[in-house]
Amino acid sequence: MTAKHLRIDLQNGIQTLTISRPHALNALNQELLEELRAAMLEFYKNEEAHGMIITGEGEKSFVAGADIKEFSSINPGEAAAFARRGQDLFRMIEVSPKPVIAAVNGFALGGGCELAMACHLRIATQNAKFGQPEVTLGIIPGYGGTQRLTQLVGRGKALELMMTADLITAEEAKAIGLVNHVVATRQALIELSESIMKKILSNGRIAVANVIKSVNAGFSFEGAGYETEAESFGACVRTKDFREGTAAFVEKRKPKFTGE
Ligand code: COA
Numbered sequence: 001m002t003a004k005h006l007r008i009d010l011q012n013g014i015q016t017l018t019i020s021r022p023h024a025l026n027a028l029n030q031e032l033l034e035e036l037r038a039a040m041l042e043f044y045k046n047e048e049a050h051g052m053i054i055t056g057e058g059e060k061s062f063v064a065g066a067d068i069k070e071f072s073s074i075n076p077g078e079a080a081a082f083a084r085r086g087q088d089l090f091r092m093i094e095v096s097p098k099p100v101i102a103a104v105n106g107f108a109l110g111g112g113c114e115l116a117m118a119c120h121l122r123i124a125t126q127n128a129k130f131g132q133p134e135v136t137l138g139i140i141p142g143y144g145g146t147q148r149l150t151q152l153v154g155r156g157k158a159l160e161l162m163m164t165a166d167l168i169t170a171e172e173a174k175a176i177g178l179v180n181h182v183v184a185t186r187q188a189l190i191e192l193s194e195s196i197m198k199k200i201l202s203n204g205r206i207a208v209a210n211v212i213k214s215v216n217a218g219f220s221f222e223g224a225g226y227e228t229e230a231e232s233f234g235a236c237v238r239t240k241d242f243r244e245g246t247a248a249f250v251e252k253r254k255p256k257f258t259g260e
Contacts (some may be wrong), residue, residue: 005032013050022056025064028111040092051197055103065110080234083142090118090144097209099200100258102191117148123181124170125189131167138241142233147225211216
């Protein structure tokens with residue numbers, strides 16, 4: 001497939017998908033999300049692709065979140081559906097029977113952290129930064145972050161990260177279980193991601209698919225968590241705080257929240 005914001009490369013059964021909107025630190029706009037959806041569908045079907053590595057273009061950013069400039073003008077009535085669409089896409093990654101590794105080369109914030117968490121493993125360069133800073137915009141994570149961060153790091157740490165909006169280093173992320181491995185350079189990141197992927201792919205393919213399926217079965221997508229997240233995201237988009245938070249980002253200033 002051809003894509004404007006993705007580079008897709010297939011070698012030795014490993015499909016590397018590079019997210020590429022460097023002028024916006026690889027932020028996820030709707031066009032990019034649709035391309036990602038098409039790439040996942042293609043990956044599911046492609047019998048020559050046995051595993052996927054998702055990374056970002058450049059050294060600075062994996063994905064700096066959903067595109068704030070784009071979603072600042074979202075219709076409040078459509079906000080919950082906007083979140084559900086992103087949730088569904090990231091769920092496609094999580095339930096892929098073929099392994100997916102996030103190779104995190106810098107900022108993994110908001111939707112970027114959520115994308116990395118939807119992958120089966122996370123490997124990061126030491127300059128990577130993780131966080132869910134949505135409350136600084138007057139919203140909450142809407143692409144499954146409230147659920148997956150809690151699953152990965154536990155309720156207390158997840159609440160702290162989401163309520164303070166603190167960004168943490170790759171080493172801190174590793175210490176709390178958010179990241180599997182930390183490496184020094186971009187090159188080492190790709191090398192380790194490929195070598196772990198090769199190890200996984202040398203094992204029984206059906207067995208690996210069933211490990212993924214069984215682990216996922218313990219974390220229901222059908223329960224109240226994801227739906228509450230989508231509805232709550234929609235409720236936040238109807239607030240003045242959301243308008244102030246996103247306007248402040250665009251105007252490069254600190255937001256003044258009023259709790260309305
Ligand atoms: N959406 C849209 N544009 C974004 C973006 C996002 N999530 N993150 C960064 N960009 C854009 C910036 O607006 C800037 O564009 P400009 O050159 O037209 O002004 C460009 O990418 C470079 O970012 P900049 O902020 O200048 O880089 P920095 O090194 O000073 O800061 C970050 C990097 C990641 C700390 C900062 O960009 C940031 O806080 N981004 C938003 C993170 C976030 O809240 N994500 C969650 C969204 S739900």
